[in-house]
Each structure stands twice: as C-alpha cells, then as structure tokens.
Amino acid sequence: xxxxxxxxxxxxxxxxxxxxxxxxxxxxxxxxxxxxxxxxxxxxxxxxxxxxxxxxxxxxxxxxxxxxxxxxxxxxxxxxxxxxxxxxxxxxxxxxxxxxxxxxxxxxxxxxxxxxxxxxxxxxxxxxxxxxxxxxxxxxxxxxxxxxxxxxxxxxxxxxxxxxxxxxxxxxxxxxxxxxxxxxxxxxxxxxxxxxxxxxxxxxxxxxxxxxxxxxxxxxxxxxxxxxxxxxxxxxxxxxxxxxxxxxxxxxxxxxxxxxxxxxxxxxxxxxxxxxxxxxxxxxxxxxxxxxxxxxxxxxxxxxxxxxxxxxxxxxxxxxxxxxxxxxxxxxxxxxxxxxxxxxxxxxxxx
Numbered sequence: 001x002x003x004x005x006x007x008x009x010x011x012x013x014x015x016x017x018x019x020x021x022x023x024x025x026x027x028x029x030x031x032x033x034x035x036x037x038x039x040x041x042x043x044x045x046x047x048x049x050x051x052x053x054x055x056x057x058x059x060x061x062x063x064x065x066x067x068x069x070x071x072x073x074x075x076x077x078x079x080x081x082x083x084x085x086x087x088x089x090x091x092x093x094x095x096x097x098x099x100x101x102x103x104x105x106x107x108x109x110x111x112x113x114x115x116x117x118x119x120x121x122x123x124x125x126x127x128x129x130x131x132x133x134x135x136x137x138x139x140x141x142x143x144x145x146x147x148x149x150x151x152x153x154x155x156x157x158x159x160x161x162x163x164x165x166x167x168x169x170x171x172x173x174x175x176x177x178x179x180x181x182x183x184x185x186x187x188x189x190x191x192x193x194x195x196x197x198x199x200x201x202x203x204x205x206x207x208x209x210x211x212x213x214x215x216x217x218x219x220x221x222x223x224x225x226x227x228x229x230x231x232x233x234x235x236x237x238x239x240x241x242x243x244x245x246x247x248x249x250x251x252x253x254x255x256x257x258x259x260x261x262x263x264x265x266x267x268x269x270x271x272x273x274x275x276x277x278x279x280x281x282x283x284x285x286x287x288x289x290x291x292x293x294x295x296x297x298x299x300x301x302x303x304x305x306x307x308x309x310x311x312x313x314x315x316x317x318x319x320x321x322x323x324x325x326x327x328x329x330x331x332x333x334x335x336x337x338x339x340x341x342x343x344x345x346x347x348x349x350x351x
C-alpha cells in the first residue's frame with residue numbers, strides 16, 4: 001500500500017479509483033460541515049477526508065495515515081466486485097438478509113411512474129393501517145435518507161391513502177428518485193430509555209481475515225441520538241450524536257464519545273440527557289446477534305468487506321441499511337487501518 005493518503009490518490013488511475021475520487025469530491029463540497037481553516041481544509045481534501053472529520057479524529061494528535069480515509073472507504077467497495085450491487089440495492093439486500101435477521105416489510109414502491117404495491121393496501125381487506133411507516137430512498141448508499149411517518153386515525157380510508165401516495169409520487173417525479181414504503185421496526189426498550197429521540201443504530205463492519213478468509217467483525221458501534229440531534233433521519237456523529245464502541249466479542253460498551261457544544265470531542269459514561277448508563281452495559285442479545293452476523297458473512301463468501309446498520313429490537317436486530325458513511329463512528333475510538341483485515345483488502349485494491 002502507498003505510504004500516505006496523498007500517494008494513493010496521486011496514483012488513482014483505474015476506473016474504480018477515479019469513480020471513488022469523483023464520489024468523494026462531490027460529497028466533500030456538498031457536505032455541511034463546521035468551518036475549517038483553509039490550510040486544514042486543503043490537507044483534508046488532498047488526503048481524502050471530509051471536512052467534518054477534522055474534529056472527530058483529533059488529527060492534531062493522531063497520525064492521519066492511521067485512519068481509513070473517506071476516499072479509501074469508497075475505494076474499498078470495489079473489493080466485492082459485481083456483488084457490491086447486492087449491497088447497493090436496498091430491496092435485494094433485504095431479501096438476502098431476511099434469512100438471518102429481521103427486515104422491514106416492504107409495502108409499496110414509489111417512482112416517477114407511480115406506485116407499485118408489493119402488499120395488498122390495508123384498506124382493501126379491512127385491515128387497520130399501521131401506526132407509522134418508513135419511507136426510504138432507493139438511491140445507492142442512501143442510509144441517511146429516510147423518514148418516519150406517523151399515520152393518523154383516518155389512515156384506513158382510501159381517500160387518505162390516495163392523497164398520501166400521490167404526494168410521494170409527486171416527490172419522486174420532482175427529484176427523479178425511487179422510494180419505498182415499509183413497516184417500522186420497534187426499538188429495544190432499553191435503548192428507548194437511554195434516549196427516546198429516534199433510532200440508535202448499530203453499525204457493524206465485517207471483513208475477512210487475511211490468512212484463511214474467515215469472517216470477522218472488524219468494528220461495532222452504536223450511534224446514540226439526543227434532544228440536540230432529534231430528527232427523522234439517522235443520527236450522525238458529525239452532527240452531534242454519540243458513538244458508543246462495542247466489544248465485538250462480548251457486546252460490552254467500552255467507551256462513548258461525541259462532539260460537545262463547542263465542537264470538541266468529549267467522553268461520556270452516561271447519556272447527557274437522561275443520565276442512563278452506557279459504558280459498562282452490554283448490548284441486548286449480542287451473543288445471538290454476533291452469531292447471526294458471522295453466519296451471514298461466512299455464507300456470503302462473495303463478499304470481502306461489508307458495512308451494515310441495524311435497529312436493535314427486543315428479539316435481535318432489524319436490517320436498516322448498508323452504509324459506508326458510518327466509518328467515522330468506528331474511527332472515533334480506533335483507526336480502522338490498524339485492523340489487518342482492512343489493511344489487507346485495501347492493499348489489494350490499491351495495488
């Protein structure tokens with residue numbers, strides 16, 4: 001592997017590398033991030049990091065080249081070759097993962113051409129409408145683009161449904177995108193006690209170890225929202241969510257970090273809003289979750305690296321999405337390039 005991030009970017013001359021650099025560059029300038037000094041912004045750009053990482057990684061004290069850059073994270077996806085398509089397709093990936101985990105039940109697909117019902121509309125058979133649904137974007141790697149919509153009592157009526165669906169069709173036409181309506185999983189009661197604000201997602205990075213290709217959990221973390229970050233979109237550490245590091249073997253929460261109001265990394269033993277203890281607690285049902293994760297990855301031998309996000313439920317987990325943009329939640333605790341499996345795969349795609 002090249003000795004520095006700048007070296008790897010300078011030698012990015014194959015199609016996959018150039019596409020990764022294009023995707024990184026577009027997001028770098030689109031990203032809403034705290035203001036950084038021009039020199040620091042230039043350093044981050046030329047090293048393949050988004051500007052929001054400046055505060056998260058404490059780059060003044062740590063070696064920049066120990067961290068997996070955002071460009072490298074995008075580049076790493078090509079290790080899965082054509083099978084990355086499976087991970088990029090929410091519906092297809094959900095079908096695969098349904099053999100191992102809970103998944104949201106897809107109800108209706110929305111596109112600029114109209115609505116396609118995957119299940120019978122609840123008003124046609126007299127069933128009660130769900131109390132809330134999710135609307136996900138079907139754009140690749142669109143983990144953050146979802147809405148939780150609470151349905152009112154009149155939601156059973158066909159008139160309401162037509163108006164609701166027609167509104168989504170108009171949105172799809174306006175933005176030229178595809179959406180899917182699905183059932184909303186119920187979060188584990190312990191996590192709701194930690195903070196009632198939104199979903200606190202479990203992020204897991206799976207890799208194959210270098211020698212025998214055995215499945216391994218390279219990193220696991222939980223993003224925990226707060227009143228300050230309350231919204232219908234998943235909480236992100238860049239926007240103030242806490243990142244709780246999880247021991248991949250035991251499920252023990254070993255540390256919790258987050259940006260404080262001054263934009264500086266702080267450590268937390270308890271949730272700042274509810275005073276519920278985080279560090280020292282175990283993630284519910286971790287033994288079964290871990291077993292299912294390793295079984296999935298072991299049986300998916302065509303995948304070499306995989307980043308998944310889940311809602312933790314009373315019985316296990318429910319698949320939420322695939323996402324490469326959560327590496328920051330892991331790296332707030334430990335640089336990912338210190339993991340031999342990640343480094344090994346990056347060597348293969350970097351030449």
